[in-house]
Amino acid sequence: MSQADGVRAPGSPFPDSLVNLVRGHIRDIPDFPSPGILFRDITPLLADGPALQALVDGLAEVYRGRIDAVAGIESRGFILAAPIAATLGIGMITIRKAGRLPGPVIGVDYSLEYGQARIELHPETVVTDSRVLVVDDVLATGGTAAAAASLIEEAGGEVVALGMLLELGFLQGRAALTGRQVDSVLVY
Numbered sequence: 001m002s003q004a005d006g007v008r009a010p011g012s013p014f015p016d017s018l019v020n021l022v023r024g025h026i027r028d029i030p031d032f033p034s035p036g037i038l039f040r041d042i043t044p045l046l047a048d049g050p051a052l053q054a055l056v057d058g059l060a061e062v063y064r065g066r067i068d069a070v071a072g073i074e075s076r077g078f079i080l081a082a083p084i085a086a087t088l089g090i091g092m093i094t095i096r097k098a099g100r101l102p103g104p105v106i107g108v109d110y111s112l113e114y115g116q117a118r119i120e121l122h123p124e125t126v127v128t129d130s131r132v133l134v135v136d137d138v139l140a141t142g143g144t145a146a147a148a149a150s151l152i153e154e155a156g157g158e159v160v161a162l163g164m165l166l167e168l169g170f171l172q173g174r175a176a177l178t179g180r181q182v183d184s185v186l187v188y
């Protein structure tokens with residue numbers, strides 16, 4: 001195994017079985033969505049039913065009893081956040097890209113590995129002082145996760161951890177998340 005395959009993230013709370021499961025189902029796509037980007041594709045993991053079930057169950061168990069809600073970031077974060085929340089019998093907070101949520105929202109602008117973005121949420125979906133896990137598929141520069149965490153806090157929630165499937169360590173996303181609990185399954 002090499003770093004190119006992804007390695008267990010230091011301090012990861014996830015079992016080896018989950019680390020190996022994820023590692024075995026990621027597809028690397030060079031030059032997507034633009035030249036020079038090595039895209040880590042999670043669709044093979046999602047398309048494998050037993051793997052998907054083990055993934056959702058494994059992620060949920062790590063946080064059982066420690067969180068009151070799961071926040072998912074559009075769009076790949078939704079794929080994980082909703083089933084984790086449902087498995088734990090708690091709610092999912094929907095964090096969407098700009099202009100997609102109706103009615104009053106709070107939002108924040110940030111930078112991506114390959115562009116600019118803005119995310120928004122309905123502040124009333126965050127219960128005051130509730131313990132929230134923010135979930136996404138990839139931690140790259142950390143801009144998205146930092147923006148999501150700040151939105152949850154602005155709405156009155158407490159961010160317990162940021163749960164990430166993959167971390168692109170060379171982009172140093174953790175630097176944007178200093179002082180926060182970052183749990184990644186695999187780091188590249």
Ligand SMILES: O=P(O)(O)OC[C@H]1O[C@H](OP(=O)(O)OP(=O)(O)O)[C@H](O)[C@@H]1O
Binds near residue numbers: 136143
């Ligand atoms: O750490 P960062 O540099 O902020 O990048 C990570 C974000 O980039 C990807 O989302 P993307 O905006 O590509 O949207 P998608 O989920 O709709 O594909 C990924 O799903 C994360 O949300």
Ligand SMILES: Nc1ncnc2[nH]cnc12
Binds near residue numbers: 039040041113140168
């Ligand atoms: N290199 C990458 N692969 C997959 N998703 C990403 N999101 C941001 N950078 C990414």
